[in-house]
Amino acid sequence: MKKISLEVNGVQENQEVEVGTTLLRFLRDTLDLTGTKEGCNEGECGSCVVLLDGRPVNSCLVLAVEADGAKVTTIEGLSPDGVLHPIQKAFLAHTSIQCGFCTPGMVVTAAALLKECPDPSEDEIRKALAGNLCRCTGYRQIVDAIRDAAAAMRTKEAVREKVSA
Amino acid sequence: MKAEADGDDDAGAEILVSTEHLAPFPGLGRETRIKSQCTWNVAPRGGAGKRGLMRSDLDYVVPSTVEEAVALQAGSSGAVYLLGGTDLLPQMRAGRKDPGRLIDLKRIPLLREVRETEGGGLSIGAAAVMADVEIHPVVLARYPLLAECVKTVGAWPLRQRATLAGNVCNASPAADTAVALLALDATLNLVSAQGRRSIPVSAFFRGPGQTALRPGELMTDVILPAASAGFTGSYLRLSRRKGMDLATVGVLVGKRNGKLTLAARWRIALAAVAPTPLRVPDAEQVLEAKGSIAVWEAAELAVAACRPITDLRGSAEYRRDMVGVLVRRGVVGLG
Numbered sequence: 001m002k003k004i005s006l007e008v009n010g011v012q013e014n015q016e017v018e019v020g021t022t023l024l025r026f027l028r029d030t031l032d033l034t035g036t037k038e039g040c041n042e043g044e045c046g047s048c049v050v051l052l053d054g055r056p057v058n059s060c061l062v063l064a065v066e067a068d069g070a071k072v073t074t075i076e077g078l079s080p081d082g083v084l085h086p087i088q089k090a091f092l093a094h095t096s097i098q099c100g101f102c103t104p105g106m107v108v109t110a111a112a113l114l115k116e117c118p119d120p121s122e123d124e125i126r127k128a129l130a131g132n133l134c135r136c137t138g139y140r141q142i143v144d145a146i147r148d149a150a151a152a153m154r155t156k157e158a159v160r161e162k163v164s165a
Numbered sequence: 166m167k168a169e170a171d172g173d174d175d176a177g178a179e180i181l182v183s184t185e186h187l188a189p190f191p192g193l194g195r196e197t198r199i200k201s202q203c204t205w206n207v208a209p210r211g212g213a214g215k216r217g218l219m220r221s222d223l224d225y226v227v228p229s230t231v232e233e234a235v236a237l238q239a240g241s242s243g244a245v246y247l248l249g250g251t252d253l254l255p256q257m258r259a260g261r262k263d264p265g266r267l268i269d270l271k272r273i274p275l276l277r278e279v280r281e282t283e284g285g286g287l288s289i290g291a292a293a294v295m296a297d298v299e300i301h302p303v304v305l306a307r308y309p310l311l312a313e314c315v316k317t318v319g320a321w322p323l324r325q326r327a328t329l330a331g332n333v334c335n336a337s338p339a340a341d342t343a344v345a346l347l348a349l350d351a352t353l354n355l356v357s358a359q360g361r362r363s364i365p366v367s368a369f370f371r372g373p374g375q376t377a378l379r380p381g382e383l384m385t386d387v388i389l390p391a392a393s394a395g396f397t398g399s400y401l402r403l404s405r406r407k408g409m410d411l412a413t414v415g416v417l418v419g420k421r422n423g424k425l426t427l428a429a430r431w432r433i434a435l436a437a438v439a440p441t442p443l444r445v446p447d448a449e450q451v452l453e454a455k456g457s458i459a460v461w462e463a464a465e466l467a468v469a470a471c472r473p474i475t476d477l478r479g480s481a482e483y484r485r486d487m488v489g490v491l492v493r494r495g496v497v498g499l500g
Binding site for chain 1: 219223225250254258267269271319320321322323325326407408
């Protein structure tokens, strides 16, 4: 067992974990943050994507011990106090969800993309999400939702700048 | 189809799968043994009921210098270096590797650096992640072929962990970054308890998963030489899906114009069509001697250089044909 200390969704966590425990299992089993899903468990499907120090990573390919000292944001951390993130709102508006299993990974990856690239083209969105598989609906509504969310977030940002200016 | 557990029910169950539908491909038997994809779905070895992944006595150490890392490796049997873990962790979970200790190199500051060398080249630290390499300004300005290849590996989140050094050490015949490193005459810097050495990437690959790395040896960085700056071109890659799939065939064609048309330099390297990624110097020379008019000759030389196998991604015949097609397409695209 190893002691680790990391910040998850703004909360400091000090825990003991087995070396073989992935960040994914740690989040789900130890911290009960079950929004992050386990799909393939080998980095192919993207259901388990979380932000590790701001970067989107497959949490099934990260050991919990490797995240010692890091800041982790899960899908739960994107909607503090139950207020949905603009990407989540857009997913609802476009019905980009059927069974919902891939959705947390999609939303977290999209959030990372929009932070780096606030106005992505369709091609950029598809490339960034190439590692997030959806087996229900296809990707049309998902891509549309992310484009809409990007526009909404840019508008919000512009308003904020105007107000503070 | 019959399924048959191999008796060891805690991991790595092998399943016999009928492959009658593959009968047109002479290289494949009627039945092939595949490793179950669902080994993670059962209790871990030594685990206490919860799904973990590996042996419960697995040790994990975090050296802060290269010297410390090498000493930790020399001092224990069954220790392996850990970079991004994107290959290693699935291999451990599938039972193909079973180390007793992981030596995490990611917290060694020196290994995370990407910096220009005194000779005007670029040093890419072993722990620098692909997502950073593919957008590094020096890579984009002087070694764009490398960025072309790196972008095709896995998906964006995967490349936030995966490293060039890891891709090279894993030595897959389909390693996408290896073709760029071969084309750009990269050098690999290695260190072990016996000292430091540098070897050209062309001498590194020995076969699938086989490299010139000695036991306990650690790769510190990959050097792209100043003399290889300025090649542009494309990595033409066929796969069953546009993202997140290994290459069925990969062909890198690079060119750097000289002052005279015939002074142009060419680079051709192939992935997934031989036991190792390979470069085709004959094809490059014929293009350098005759110009792109020799495209058919160059393509034939590339086809002759490859030794593909038939597998789930494609037959040997298909791969050989596609090498010719892609070399021609790449050369014509560059004029």
